[in-house]
Amino acid sequence: MRTLALLAALAVGARALISDHIDQSILVASQNSNKHTSDAEQDRVTSLPGAGDLDFELFAGQVMYITVDEDAERALFYTLAESSSPQPDKDPLVLFLNGGPGCSSIGGGFLSELGPFYPTPEGVSLVKNDYAWNQLANVVFLESPAFVGWSYSNTSEDAVVGDERTAKDTYEFLLRFLTRFPKYQDRPFWLAGESYAGHYLPNLSVEILDGLKNKKHDKDHLNFKGFLLGNPLTVPEIDSRGALRFWYTHGIISEDSYHGALENCDLTKHEPLKLFAEKAGAVADLDEETEEGTRFVRSNRKLSREIFDADHGIGSNGDDDRQKCEAYIIQAMDEMAGINIYDIYADVCLDEDQQINKKQFSISNNISGGGGGGDADGGAFLSFFLKQPPQPRYDPCISNEVEIYMNRPDVQMAFNANSSGHQQPGPWVTCTPRVEYSRKDVLTSMLPVYDQLLGSGLEFLVYSGDIDAIVPIIGTRRWIRKLGLEVEEKWRAWRSATGQVAGWMVKYSEGLTFASVRGAGHMVPYTQAERAFHMFSKWVHGKPL
Incomplete structure (x- = not known):
């Protein structure tokens, strides 16, 4: 792949650029990890329509968008659901990315899978998710690349994008996020995602390791541990x-x-x-x-x-x-x-x-095919299916409750969306047809990227819902075998907190573990919430499945 080019993409000057944004409030906040910066406070969400009282701290960025490219005026929208555990200041930080490419992690992760709520039919209200991951961790949901959800660019050419710039922008977002929320700089940090995050997470991991190696940021301020990756598109063939x-x-x-x-x-x-x-x-x-x-x-x-x-x-x-x-x-x-x-x-x-x-x-809403149109894509593998949200486990006839909810004016106001004065080109959609994602990148094998990551000291959990038919377990097990790793812990069943067999797992050398999730589809936290929650809890706390 283009990994060497990707590694060199960010200049050391990015660190200086970020430092220009550090004001006195950030310096004060850094002295007390329990406080937030003034920029963070402007992103605070005090309530969400239909949610009732929040039992956790919630932030969403558009009042003070996190800009990743000043020249292009390219900025990414995020939501941070802080941990609701008794000791949130000790819990890890997790960045979750949905795939597509071109799908929103707020519509997917936050409101459909592992976030604190699910919308009810017709987007009237929200119901609590008893297996929300922010009960154990501080979870960031990012809309990436630009033009996904409420993320934007004032340069129309930015709609044509690929893996390299997506990794660079996400890395830049991460650095600026840690400047806005300095209390997370020394927390254990994990990446998580699914589907086309099979490209996002490995590439971003290499970008982070390169930043650590070349001192683009203080190593003590990014305690990177590895990733959790579900049903990942990895080797197209x-x-x-x-x-x-x-x-x-x-x-x-x-x-x-x-x-x-x-x-x-x-x-x-x-x-x-x-x-x-x-x-x-x-x-x-x-x-x-x-x-x-x-x-x-x-x-x-x-x-x-x-x-x-x-x-x-x-x-x-x-x-x-x-x-x-x-x-x-x-x-x-x-x-x-x-x-x-x-x-x-x-x-x-x-x-x-x-x-x-x-x-x-709904083909007419998401016809771009892997985020691409015309020469930018032209038929990328699995792209359209990966951009279509699966049907909810609780009601197969819910037409599009997330989009209904997210397009309510009171919801957008609560999320701090559109308050920056930036004019959105249309309604919020789960998966946008505007992103024209590189077909070449979609068809690129990620195995060379894994070669750079394995043995680096990071830990990687690749998991598969075993009834997903779009990126099924068969292909995932096959490409893992091609990595040529030694088996450190033989294939065995793992059980959830209920005592039921939740799936099977095998541990390899150089930091890689593979697990299946029994009875889960493509969006594992959505279709098998309890099992996914148990798996997540064990992994981020360093305990065996």
Whole structure:
């Protein structure tokens, strides 16, 4: 990958730039870890509509946005849910990142998975999450890159972005966050995330290690421990093959589709799952005949040709292989019949006519495909599925409760959103079509990055919900095996606090542990909250699963 370039990307001058923002209030606050800086106090959230009294400290930044690039006027929005434990000043700091790329960690992590609340249907109020991670840690949820959620840039070209700048911006955010909240500078610090965070976290980890090595910040002020990473997109070809095998072995697609796709689709160049994803919302039209055939098949073929043409065909036979691959993909999509690919045993939302509710897949809202449009992406692996939030575990027919809640004026005021005078281009959305993410980066293997991280003294937990069909456990176990690590603790079951088997785990050399989470889908803290909470608690406190 481009890791060497990434390592050199931040100049030592970043430290000086940050120091320019340190005022007397920060110096005073640094003398007492229980106090907050004046900048932090401007970000304080005193209440959230529908939440009742808060039993923890909450901050959200737009009154004093954390700017990561003054020239481009690029700034990232965050929410900090401080620990509600009896001793919050002793609890670790965690930065959580959702994937996409282009999806909000506030809409995902904070309001859908591991945050303190869930919105009720129609976004009327909030209900408490009994397994919120901020009961154990101080958790930061970041909307990254720019144009995701309330993060913005006044330079339109910033919408075209890739892994390198995302890592640089997130690192810059982290440094400035620690300046705003200096009491966290010596806390144990963990990264956490899922999905396309399979790129975000390893790249950011390298950036942090480079900063420590080159004294871009005081080592004592960033006590970096490692990361927790769920169902991560890591090696596109391996993950794609794993997905196809998962679908076949779980009886979702036919043997003909499985072998046909494997034999005729070059998974290193473009990805059959892109074709599945782009037409997820068309399943409801399967029976609607037109003069040109079913709307589903017609639109699938058009889209397939566009994507194949963008890649100049595949294999030695060019057009012949392209047409065969396209045919098998369309056939397999028909066989899948619109199930919830994030959690294959969960029901989907049906409308009054017992048809799949097309809003569940809402292609028109998030059609960019991995954050990219046109040449910036052109068909990135899994990209569309990864940008679509899975259905809630408590109600498959909730249409989009997070977006309803986040677009309420009183909620935006409570979050300090839009109070800086920056004009948002449209409504808040969970996953934005504005980000044009580098297709090259999406297709890049992360194994060379792991080679730099393993053995560095950091600890890494990679975990997989075992009923996720979009980045399933099969591919993850396969790319971990390619790292060539020694097994230090053999495969065994691990149990949650209830005494039930929560999954299985294996510990490798050089700091890597892999764990499965039984009965969990793509968003593990959402679909198996108690098991995810127990796993998180054990990991950040240095205890074995």
